[in-house]
Each structure stands twice: as structure tokens, then as C-alpha cells.
Amino acid sequence: MTSHVIYDDLTEDFLQELVAHYSNNPHQFSRRENKLTKNIDVYLKTDRTPLDWNVLKETARKNIFNDVFRAYQNVGSGSLTESHMLFEDIRSEKRIVLTDSLMSVLEDESTKKVLHNENQARWAVVEEAWKVGITPNILSYNSEDGLFYSETKKHRIGLRSAVDTLSPYQKGRCFYCNRKVSKFVLSDHDDFSDIDHFFPISKLSKIDSSVPNPNGIWNLVVSCKKCNRGKEGKFDQPADRQYYEALVKRNILFFEEHKHSLKNAISLSLGAKSKKDILTRMVQIYKQFQPLRAWKPEYIFRTEDEK
Numbered sequence: 001m002t003s004h005v006i007y008d009d010l011t012e013d014f015l016q017e018l019v020a021h022y023s024n025n026p027h028q029f030s031r032r033e034n035k036l037t038k039n040i041d042v043y044l045k046t047d048r049t050p051l052d053w054n055v056l057k058e059t060a061r062k063n064i065f066n067d068v069f070r071a072y073q074n075v076g077s078g079s080l081t082e083s084h085m086l087f088e089d090i091r092s093e094k095r096i097v098l099t100d101s102l103m104s105v106l107e108d109e110s111t112k113k114v115l116h117n118e119n120q121a122r123w124a125v126v127e128e129a130w131k132v133g134i135t136p137n138i139l140s141y142n143s144e145d146g147l148f149y150s151e152t153k154k155h156r157i158g159l160r161s162a163v164d165t166l167s168p169y170q171k172g173r174c175f176y177c178n179r180k181v182s183k184f185v186l187s188d189h190d191d192f193s194d195i196d197h198f199f200p201i202s203k204l205s206k207i208d209s210s211v212p213n214p215n216g217i218w219n220l221v222v223s224c225k226k227c228n229r230g231k232e233g234k235f236d237q238p239a240d241r242q243y244y245e246a247l248v249k250r251n252i253l254f255f256e257e258h259k260h261s262l263k264n265a266i267s268l269s270l271g272a273k274s275k276k277d278i279l280t281r282m283v284q285i286y287k288q289f290q291p292l293r294a295w296k297p298e299y300i301f302r303t304e305d306e307k
């Protein structure tokens with residue numbers, strides 16, 4: 001099944017979103033000003049009439065698609081492979097063709113919701129940080145409010161729900177038992193989404209005094225309440241090797257995200273400049289936990305169970 005959308009049908013929504021983000025936080029566009037962002041600036045500072053909006057829309061129509069469509073399917077240092085493309089951009093006809101991959105995402109309400117939350121959470125991390133004039137550096141988790149904080153010597157700023165930021169990478173499932181988790185159920189439910197410190201804080205500082213921030217994103221996963229602190233839960237045990245390997249993989253994935261806040265967060269908290277550095281540092285830490293009894297959940301939920 002394929003479908004297509006013409007550029008003109010997207011202009012209004014795109015512009016509205018852009019103006020909303022811009023009025024919330026003008027800093028975000030300052031680094032690469034173009035005609036469109038300058039015009040948005042003028043628009044926001046003067047009396048706004050429907051006529052002004054139409055003029056703005058005309059500029060948007062001419063400007064936006066080059067940047068957006070080209071950049072959208074870049075992940076890490078390259079582009080998505082053809083089989084994973086979300087759309088095909090047919091510039092000469094000013095339309096995009098939606099692929100089956102995108103259609104399958106759009107048809108699944110829960111995936112759609114997870115993606116939307118992630119987008120918003122990630123934008124918010126960056127925007128909140130810019131608003132107070134800092135780059136989103138080490139994202140440090142605070143268990144009392146469930147928020148990520150950006151920490152520098154001068155600032156400690158609450159940014160965004162850690163669960164929203166991390167959960168999409170786990171497709172909304174527990175890192176350990178693969179159960180669907182939710183932040184909307186009561187906190188004593190088995191499937192309540194908790195943030196788990198992979199290497200338990202209580203042991204981390206005793207085992208290796210040079211470890212990076214234990215509350216850093218490098219050490220955090222979303223887990224269900226049962227796995228984290230339920231009966232037979234993980235508590236302050238290290239997890240089984242397969243989970244360690246999954247964590248390393250995920251941290252490298254975050255690191256590879258071009259110019260993204262999560263890249264900074266991983267790189268700064270592990271003192272890593274390359275993929276190899278991350279691996280070396282993770283291995284060093286993991287080795288010290290190896291003598292301890294490793295934990296794993298009793299039951300693994302199968303993905304098909306949801307359907």
C-alpha cells in the first residue's frame with residue numbers, strides 16, 4: 001500500500017509547528033539563520049495579520065522542503081537504507097511518496113504514541129537547555145521527580161522525563177523482561193515504568209571510584225516495576241551478561257546520533273571520544289561486577305503476546 005502527499009498540503013502544518021517552537025525558544029534557530037527564520041522573527045515581533053501569515057507561508061513553501069526532507073532520513077552518520085526509507089521525495093513533482101515502512105508505523109497507534117512522546121521529549125531536552133543558555137550536557141537522572149537534569153558547575157536544570165526519553169529505544173518495553181510498560185498505571189503495578197540503574201549506585205561507587213556519574217544516561221534503562229524492585233526483582237544486583245551487551249549496544253547507538261544531545265550525554269559521562277572508548281570504559285566497569293551473582297528475570301514476555 002502506498003500513498004502520497006503533495007508539498008503544499010504540508011506547508012501549513014510545518015509552518016505552524018516551526019512558529020510555535022520558535023516563539024517558545026528563539027535560540028534554537030540562531031545558528032543557521034535563513035530567510036524563513038528571519039521572517040518568522042519579524043512576524044512574531046509585529047502585529048500579526050492573516051496577510052502576514054500568507055506571506056510567511058509563501059517563504060516557507062519555497063524554503064523548507066530542501067532542509068527538512070533531505071535531513072529527515074539521516075540517522076547516525078548516514079542515511080536510512082532503501083528498505084527502511086519512510087518516504088521517497090519526488091522533488092520535480094513537489095510530492096513525497098509514503099512507503100510501506102511508514103504506513104506500518106502509522107497504522108499502529110501505540111508505536112505512533114511512543115514516537116510522538118519521544119520526539120517531544122527530545123525536543124524539550126534541547127529547548128529547555130537552550131532557554132537557559134546551556135548546551136544539554138550530562139543528563140543526570142533524579143529519582144525523586146523522574147527528570148533528567150543538565151549539570152554544569154553553575155547550573156543544575158530539570159529537563160525532561162527520563163522515561164519518555166529512553167522508552168522509545170526499548171519500544172515501550174521493559175529492558176529485562178520485555179513486558180510493555182506504562183507510566184499511566186499506579187506505581188505499584190508490575191508494569192509501571194521505572195528507571196533502573198543498570199550498575200547499581202550502591203555498588204558502583206564502592207567498586208570503582210573513578211566511575212562516571214551513576215545517574216548518567218549511560219547507566220539507565222527503563223524497566224518494569226516488577227523487574228526493578230518487585231518480588232525476585234533486580235534491586236542492587238548486576239544484570240546478566242546479555243543485558244550488559246544490550247546496554248553497550250544502546251550506548252553506542254546514542255553516541256552515533258549526529259549532533260544530538262544524547263551523544264553529548266554519553267560521551268561526557270563516560271569520558272569517551274569514540275565508539276572504542278565507550279566499549280573500553282564499559283568493559284572496565286563490567287569486569288568489576290562479573291564476580292557478583294548476576295540477575296535475570298524469571299519470565300521473558302514475547303513480543304507476539306501483544307498482538
Ligand SMILES: [Zn+2]
Nearest residue numbers: 174177224227
Ligand atoms: Zn520487566
